Structure formats: C-alpha cells, structure tokens
Amino acid sequence: MIDVEDLIALVRNYNPSTNSDLIRSAYAYGMQMHDGQMRRSGEPYFTHPVAVAAILTEQRLDDATIVTALLHDTVEDTRASYTDIADSFGVEIAELVDGVTKLTNLQLSSSETKQAENFRKLFMAMSKDLRVILVKLADRLHNMRTIRAMKPEKQAQKARETMEIYAPLAGRMGMQWMREELEDLAFKVLNAEARTSIIRRFVSLQKETGDVIPKISADIRGLLEEAQIDADLFGRAKRPYSIWRKMEEKQLAFSRLSDIYGFRLITRSDADCYRVLGLIHQRWRAVPGRFKDYISQPKTNGYRSIHTTVTGRDGKRVEVQIRTRQMHEVAESGVAAHWSYRDGERASNPFAVDPASWLSSLAERFGEGDHEEFLENVKLEMYSDQAFCFTPKGDVVKLPKGATPIDFAYAIHTRIGNGCVGAKVDGIRVPLWTRLKNGQSVQIITAAGQRPQATWLDIVGTGRARAAIRKSLREEDRSRFVKLGSELARVAFEHVGRRVTDKALRTAAKSLGLAGETELLARLGSAEIASTEVLQALYPELAARTHGKVIEPTRAVLGLGADQSFSRADCCQPLPGERIVGITYRGRGVVIHSIDCPALEEFEDQPERWVDLHWQTGQHPPAYVASLKITISNDAGVLGHMCTLIGQQKANISDLNFVDRKPDFYSLVVEVELRDAEHLHTLLTALEAETDVAQVERWRDLARKP
Template identity: 35%
Template sequence: MTRRADAPTVDLTGMMEKILAKVRTYNQHADEDKLWFGFRFASAAHEGQLRKSGEPFFAHALTVTSILADLRLDVDTLIAAMVHDVVEDTRYELDDIRQRFGADVAHMVDGVTKISGIRNANPDARKAETYRKLVLAIAQDPRTVLIKLADRLHNMRTISALKPDRQQDIAQETMDVYAPLAHRFGMARIKWELEDLAFKVLQPERYFEIESGINQTRTERERLIQRLVDPLQAALDEAGISCTLAGRPKHFYSIFRKMKAQDIGLDRVYDLLALRVVTPTKADCYHALGVLHSHYPPLADRIKDYIATPKPNGYQSLHSTVRIPGGKYIEVQIRTAEMHERSELGIAAHWRYKEGGGADKADLADMVKWLRQIMEWEKDVDDPREFMKALKVDFFDDEVFVFSPGGDVFQLPRGATPLDFAFRIHSEVGFRCTGAKVNGRIATLRSELHNGDSIEILTGKNPNPSTGWLDIVKTSRARYHLRKWIKSTQYQESVKLGRELLEKDIHRGKFHVKVDALVDISQQMGYSALDKLLAAVGRGEVSTAKVTGRLEPLQESAAEKVFTKGKELYGALLRRTSSGVRVAGEDNLMVSFARCCQPIPGDGIVGLITRGRGVSVHRMGCSNLNDPNLGAERLIEVTWDSRPDQMYLVKLTIEAEDRKNLIMDISNALSRTNSNLSSGDFSAEDDVATVTLVVEVTNLNNLEKVIKELDKVAGVQRIERFQLGVAPS
C-alpha cells in the first residue's frame, strides 16, 4: 500500500451509515454500538494508509463489510470483515482483536491473514501454507470463507489500479483458487462474478469478443425466451402450479468454456439465456417438469436431477434442455424458492440472520464435514504444496457420479479410479480389493471412472494393499487409509526385528536388563516409547551397540570374574592360533577377513599382506586385489583350516514383494536353519521390499542351505550375497 498526501476524500462515516441501514432491514436487534466500536478501531488502525487507487485503505474493508451486509450476515462476521486487514497491515496483533471483539472474530481474522512469518524462500510453499491455514479456519468456522471471498471480490472489482503483471497474478489465483472455492461452497453469484472479472484480465480479447456478440443478439434471445415463457406460464397455471418464471443470462466465462470444450463459435451456443422456474414445493418441481415435457420435447441426455442427487456443494435443481418452435434449444431449471436461495448464496444462506434464530448449525456441520475430514486425512502431509495438490483433487476438481451394483450413487472427483471407489465404500473393501469390473467388464485399478459407470469391486479374504497403490488413488480418503496401513505394517515389522536383534546382543553381552531400564534408555535417546526405539533398531537407524552401551553388565562374583577373564584370554589365543586359515602352511599368524568380499570356508581365497594388520583374507576374484599399486609380492597363499563350530558373517540382500508379515516369515526361515541373525535392515519402494541381513554361517554349504530356505518364503524374487569388490564371474 502507498501513502499520498493528495488522496481523494472518501466519506468513511457515510459508508458505515449505509452498512447500518442495510443491517436494520434484516436485524433490528443488531448491536450497533459494537459495530461502531469496530469501525472506530479499524479506522484509527488504518489511518494514513492508502490503496493503489489513492483511496483510504479502510474503504476496502468497509466495502467488504457492505458486501457481507447484502448477504444479511451476523454482527460478528461484519466486525471481522471491518478489521480483517488490521493484523496483517498495522501494528496490532491478534490478541488485540481477541481482547476487543472476542474469540470468534479473532479466529475469522486469523483465518484470512496471510502467513508471513515462515522462514522459507519459496513463495509457492508460503502461498500454499497460507491456503492450508485458510482451509483449516474455514473448517472450524465457515464464515471465514465468506469474508475471504468478499475481500477477493472487491479486489477484483478494483484490479485496474494495479500494474499489468500484478493483475495477471491475482486474476490467475482468482481463477485457480477463489472461484472454485466459491463454487465448492455453493456461492454461484460470487463465483460467476469472480470468473468473469478474472477472464476479462487474463483473456481480454476473447472477453470483449463474447461481450460484443451477446450484445448484438440480445433482442433476438429475449424474444426467443418470451416465446417459451408465455405458453409455459399458461400451462403451469392450468395445472395448478404456483410459480415464477424468469430468464437467466449465461455468464461470459461459462460461454467461453463451452465454446472451447465443444470447439464451436458463439453462434452455436444455444443456451445463452436459460429459463428458471421457481416453485413452492419439491413435489411441484417434478410436476412442473412433467408439464414442460408435455409441451416441449426434451433432449434425453440433457435431463439432470440434482434434487434427488444434490451436488457436493448442496446445489439442488432439475435441469432439462427442450426444443422450442423454430428448432432452437433452451435450458430450463426448476427448483423451490429455498433451493434457489441456496444456489445463489450457498453457505452464506445458512448464516443469514433470521428473526428469532441464528444459523442452521446442523446444516452447516454437514456442509463442512467433508472439509474437516480432508484436514484429518492430510494432517500428516508435511509439504504444504503436496497438501494443496491433494486438496485440489477433493476440493476444486469437477465430480463424476458412478453407481454400485445395487444402484447406489457415489460422487467422486474427476480422475478417480476403481480403487478410490473401493475406499469410498469402506476402508476394508479398499484393503481387500483385488480387481474391479466397470460396466460388467474387467478393468485395471488405474482405470479412470466416468459419469454413469457401474462399478463392482472384487475382493480377497485377506487385506493385501501395496505402496504402489498410492500412485493410483486420487482421493484424500484413499491416500489416508493407505498411508496409515503401510506405516502401521512396516512399523510393526521393524519393532519385531529390532526386538530380536537387541535380545541377541543383550544375551551375548550378559547385560543386566529390566524393562524400566529400556524405557528410560528410549527416552534418553529421544524416543517417546520403547517400541519406537525398537523400530529404529529394526530399520537400521540405531545400532544395537548404542543401546547396549547404556546398559549395565551383570555383577559377577570373584570366582566368575576369574573364570570369565581366563575364558577371554583363551578365546583370544584360540582366535590368534586358530583363525580358520593357514598362511603358507602356518597357523599362528595374525589374520583378518576382508569386509569387502566376506570370504567363508568353501570360497577360493588368497591372502594380502597388510601393514600392521597381518594377512587380510580375500575371495578369489575380488576386484580390490586388481590394484596395480599392490604388487604381486604382497599376495600370499592361504588355505582354510576352520573348526566345525567356527562362525563367519555374511551379508545377504533379498528383494521380495512388499507384503504384511514378510520380515516375520524371513525370520522364521532363518530359525529353521539354526542360523543367527547379526543385524538387518528393511526398506520398501514401489511394491518391492529390500531386506538386508547379516547372518552367521559355518561354511559355503551352510550358506547355500540358508539361501535355499529363504528362497521358499512367499514373494521372494531374488537373493544375492554381498559382493562389493568381487568381480563378476
């Protein structure tokens, strides 16, 4: 905003008087003192601030308030509109609003205030987070959306004061976000005006082309509509149906969309002016439709019953396109007076002040129930842009109507798949889905559903979802249930593996352990529960050594300490003199096994003389031995001479179908071979699980038995021995 000394004079008090005059027409008991207090507070807060047009900035807030007064809204909403820019553009904070006007007003103001304190250089992420905040505020108090839409409507009406590039940005945002928002809340009157104003900025040539064409044919269209109105009014009167008939002009942007979708010119858009019939009751709507069709033949595929099946935004009406004399077609909409008010005002109709009562809270709860559910489904989405992407599917996209085999009608966003339909029925149906039939024919789960499709979901006995389904589903409901399932399944498997690994290390190290001690350790390491620490161990994020390092070993008696020390010395001597490998015929040399290729008895091996670590034993063909700087003189002959009970570590990589209980089945397979699991790791991507195990084996024959048993596990596709550094054979 700018500050100019030569700003034009605007009578702010006069604007406020006109707002109060509107309020008195529908609410004679309004607290005018509270409204004046809001006026004086906001006027003082914005004093000296000007809009780009040079008008006082507070004039914008008063105009927004006036728009909402036209909708007959309550006092708190009008005050929130008056002060809606105070927190964002003045020194006052939200607590100041709360203290002066109460929690409801403060909540609405907070909902429409842009997020500015996020430390994020990406403006798209910041804007998306602002949308997320707005949607959350709307879900908690739907009046927030009325203020935001009125605010955007006035900004669009005065957009010519801005620079062209700024006009383009605001108009595009209006078309992408705010017009669909008005549509989703059933506010057709505001939606149409927002679309036409944005259309005029974004495509001025097409806008004026359509405007000119409509003005040239206005007289002819009005004559055509009158040719239908007079005889239809007489027929309805004769049938005893009390109703009113009026023409409804089609808006410029909707005409443009139709021309573009059907690739036709303006001269071939026949429903530039539709006829609306408003009746007293729902029964009269259907009676009137029968009278209409008895006099004018309808187009069979252009009859729509939105009374029996309302749109998600609550819109209800009967639509029928009929042919009138002269070969012309006109769309007729039939609805009750209440339906008409809701179609024009949407959610605002529920907040209109009514003598003797306030808003219909039960109806409002139904209108925003879907929005609160979306917020619940998307609460774990950290990226605000990902949230916005998901919201556009559920919130802004057009709908398709599909049928169950029993004839029940379901609404889904355009682009939805049979999997979305399965989860729409029930989460268990989604989890057990194995396939689908669309219109009686087998269809893939990725198939896009269309209006009128009949869907039958094929299910199995047991749940079997996969991570790949996240790429198929479009609705937040389906994504929420899938993420929850995957997270829970992988979490439980990680906990089980982590517990097994930790128990083995505890047993091996003879630690003194109590459950309380492990709980304390988990909290010390930053985990709120023991299972979360075990899951981290199972996923390989935390080593067992980090956990056992915090445990206290068992207290030994003096005799036990002597025995333990003697056993350790004997073991060290045994390892030194009996490593399982002879070097050039000698068995008392320092030997280590190369980690790069992990040789075990049965492998062809060769020794490499190292500096300070004795002889490093490698598998034949290990590419680390091909380094020309090693020198042939450092290679030495080695042979196996291991004990039957001597254990060696081998790393295996398993690729398998990602499924429930996979880790448990792998663990059971290892148990059947009496093999110890030293450590492990688990990950999954695109329906494929990758399991990395480090197991103890005695020799190559033992390893082959382990691999054979693991290969029997259902879903295992490939098992590879760790071969880093081993040249391909």
C-alpha cells in the same frame, strides 16, 4: 464510499433488529484506525473494509460478521490489538478479526511444502468459525474487483492464487456466484486477450442472431402461464471464463459452442419444480446426458436444484436450472446460509448445511497424513464435481468425478475397501481402474486376506481412499521394516565392536524420542533414521569415526594449504584411490570432486578456484560414504541377506532409500561407508555374484551439488 447509515440500511433490509449502534461504533473505530492510510488506487483505505462489509450484506449475514468486515484489517495494518478489539466489541468479534488476520498472513501460493502447511492452517481456522473464511472471501472479491491498481506482477500472483485456491473454495462452500465472479476477474488478469476475444465473438453473435434471451424467456413464460405455475425466471449469458473453460475442455471453437445461455426458474414448491421440468422437456428436446437431479440427490454442501440442457429456439442449446426459493438461497449463499437472517430472525432453512458437520465430513476425508498428503486431499475434494452411484440395495454413494470402484468401496467402509478384489458396474465385471459415471450401480467383490496394493494409489481419486490405503500399506510394511531394522542394527553394532541388546535399543529409542525399540527398528528399516544416528545416541565416540558426513582429517589429502580443510562433494562422492581435483569456496575450504565429475563444467571459466590434489597413499579408515543403486528380487529375506553381505565386506550401511517398488523387484539406493575405490570394487563384485541381485551400480546424484 458507503456511509454508515447506508450500510446499516442494507443490514436492516434483512435484519430489522440489527444492533445499529454496534455497527456505528465499529465503522467509527475502523475509520479512526485507518485514518491517513491510502489504497494504491488513491482512495482512503477504509473504503475497502466498508466494501467488504457491503458484500457480506448480500449474503444476509449476522452483525458479528459485518462488524468483523469493518475491522478485519485493523490488527494487521494499524496500532489496534486483539485486546483493544475484545475490550471494545467483545471476544466473539475479536476472535473473528484475529482469524481473518491469520489467514491474511498465510502465503497460500508459496512453495509446495509451505503451501501444504498453510492449507492445513486455513482449514483449522475454518473449523473454529466458518465466518472467518466468509470475510476472507469477500475481502478477496473486493481486492480482485480493484486489482488494476496493483503492479502487474502482483496482479498475476493474486490472480493465480484466486484461480487456484479461493475460487474453488467458494465453489466447494456452495457460493457459486462468488466462484464465477472470482474466476472471471482472475481470467481477466491472467489471459486478458482470450477474454476480450470471447466478448467480441459474443457481441458478433448477438448482432447476427439478435438477443435470444428475451425470446427464450418469453417462450418459457408462456408455458408457465398456460400451466398456471407461479415462478420467477432469470436468463443470462454465461461468463467469459465459463465459456473459455468449455472451449478448452471440449476442444471446440466458439462457433461450435452451444450452451452459452443459462436460465433459472424459482418455483414455490418441490412439486412445481418437477412440473416445470415436464413442461420444458415437452416443449424442447432434452440433450442426452445433461440432466441432473440435485433435489433428490443433494450435494454435500446443501445444494439442491434440477439441471437440464435442452435444444431451444433456433437450435440453440440452453441450460435450465429449476429450484425453490429456499433452495435458491442455499445455492446463492452455500454454507453461509446457516447464518443468514430474514425479518430479524436467523433463517430457518431446512436445506442449509450445518458448518460443523460439513467441516467434520471434510476432516474425515482428509485423514491425519503429513502436510503434503493433506494438501493433496484438499485439492481432490475442492476441485472435483460429484457423481452419484448406487449400491445393489439402492443406497446412494456420493463420489467426486473420476472416482473408481476402489473409491466406492472405501466410501462404504474401510474394511470393504481393504478387502476389494473386483467390481461389477451395472452387472458387468470391470477393472478396478474404471472411472464411474453418474447413476451407475456398483457391486464390490471382496475376499478374505486381501490387502490394498501400492498401485491403487495411482488409481483412486478420493482423499479418504488414499489415506486408508497408505495407512494399510504402512501397517503391512511395519513388520518387514522391523525385521530389516534388526538386521541393519546388528551390522552397525558389529561394525563398532558392540552387540545389539533390547536394553541398548530401548536406551537409543529413549534418546531419540521414540516410543520403544520396536518403533526404533521400524524407522531404521524404513530409512526414516540412519544406523549412524542410533550409534551416535549410544556410542558418540565410536560413531564419530564411522559417520560419513564429517570432514575428514587434512592429512588424508595432499596438496592443501596448512589452513585449508576439505570436504567431499555429494554429487560424485570421490573415494581414496580415484583421481581428484579441488574447488575452493569462501568460508568452506576446499570441496573435492572426482576428475570426471560433470559438475566441474560450471567452474571451467574460474581457474583460480581449482586446486590440484591427491589422496594420501596407504590404508584409509572405512569412513567415506558412497551410494549404490541396487535392484533386488522381492522375496522374503533377500533384503536382509543383502545387508548381511555388505556387512561381511566390512562396509557399514549409513542410509537406505527405496526409489521404486514393483511386485517382483525393488530398486533402492544404499549409502555405504568404504575405505577406498578398491573396497568399492570388492563390494560391487560380491553383490553382482548374488543371484537375487539383478543389478548393482555406483549411484551419483548430480542434483546434490556443493
């Protein structure tokens, strides 16, 4: 374990004016709090916070971040509290420690919905102070370096989380070295056999051809000396995971993989970067399509560099990166360069991105959708490389790899995106689903009155475009939903002998916590709320007898014991008049199924749970929900007419959900309240007779088991 004086020396190397007493105090406090705690490896637990702090010194970070690293697990794993940290080390450090603690408690690899919610919390924590995620990334890096002490299943879970979340996040923040190491450490856990195979093949290649890095380095140094250019040169083989990913993406065997070596040149000025590029291209043949100038067109995280791939010595392809010292600092630290120190002063690096502006640009792209939409946008933003396209005036538009002209249009302005009807790429008309490539010129064609199409959601590749399209579709649907909601409300109110009035709707909206009657009708029409909920808010005693989810009175079914109640199975929704059978559940009574329900197969070896039942003969109230799948033409008034027709058959609509929307037809599942099987047959016959109804059938969802 690094002792406190060695740690202070690491900080003093880049910040001679560091507050050494503060670091000593935090070191002693952390050691005291973690006293007696051990890691799974058998080492004292405090070795971990110290190692995290040491990783952050490599990023030349400020004292507050180093101290936070030393204390980042105290609130989570010891008796220390937020107040204790604030009293001893100040509010700034206490807030940072609290932020890291909250990130530690987020289960980012949990279920999709929970993961989406926690991703939003993660970005909220980042927006308060980006140093929180810097500490968390260093924490994850050290844990991955020492992961072999964990149980195999825990290793796999942490490795997947690292590969899917933390490594891409480090890359998106510009910390490419950390991304590469995190990916390779996770790869070592998730696919150790493949990694070992790549290393063996690489060793064999070196035995056959010799170590080409010193040879190519000597060639490049000769060029630099001849041109009298002062530059630092570094060469290395790419990491196993990077090699494996290229093999997978290009479907190539290792023997056919070419650019597995990389070289980096650090020059003294921008002009020298381009002089070196000229020398490299004069000496070796450039590989077409593998040149990128991120100096003239920087990435949004501040990254600047020239990338080129050339066919070097012995026909080996090598990647060369050329940048200045200031550019290199940002390339190594990314957004973290904003806090970097040099000679005791906060580094004034013109290329370092202000974290506040970086995060606000992300927030703008993510929109204000629900958690799942937010997660979708985050992943689109984090996992995509960038392409640079041009407007007809020569302005540059930055887009993720795989973006389309629609993404380009929305990147310019929402109004341009909404009105897009076509596009020209390099002067040629192309379909809107065309994937744009680096350096292309794009012209968007717009038309008055054009509105976004729902199919665009399957085409676009940016969160900004997706959010704008969804917003426009919601606004366009709103008037239609209000009209449909009015019809649903009218039918529902008539069913209980009441008349719809503005006052009644306002009262129901207030009871349901909605802004007004328009909002109520819109949600009713979009199936966000059911008509039974509206009735329940106004007439609970009347709604009770029409609500499809209540347990029916025992007298409706024959064959039950005196103390047994029943409920209908959601999968088959049996109706009076159909043959039924009951299955007993402890604490739930009896659940009745149609005799032909496929769900009964799983109870074949449990005959003691089966109950022979029959529906009571006679007239039943229209209180039994059945689901219908209906396909109707997409014309004005058809949906409202269908709802009216259902009402005319004395059947109440309790819920309505669209399952497929096409330009010419809609498919929807409608839940209606019926008396019995005969009532269902009458309703189906009436719907089938309608010319605008293409298909209608009873819908049984076997996924909805008891």
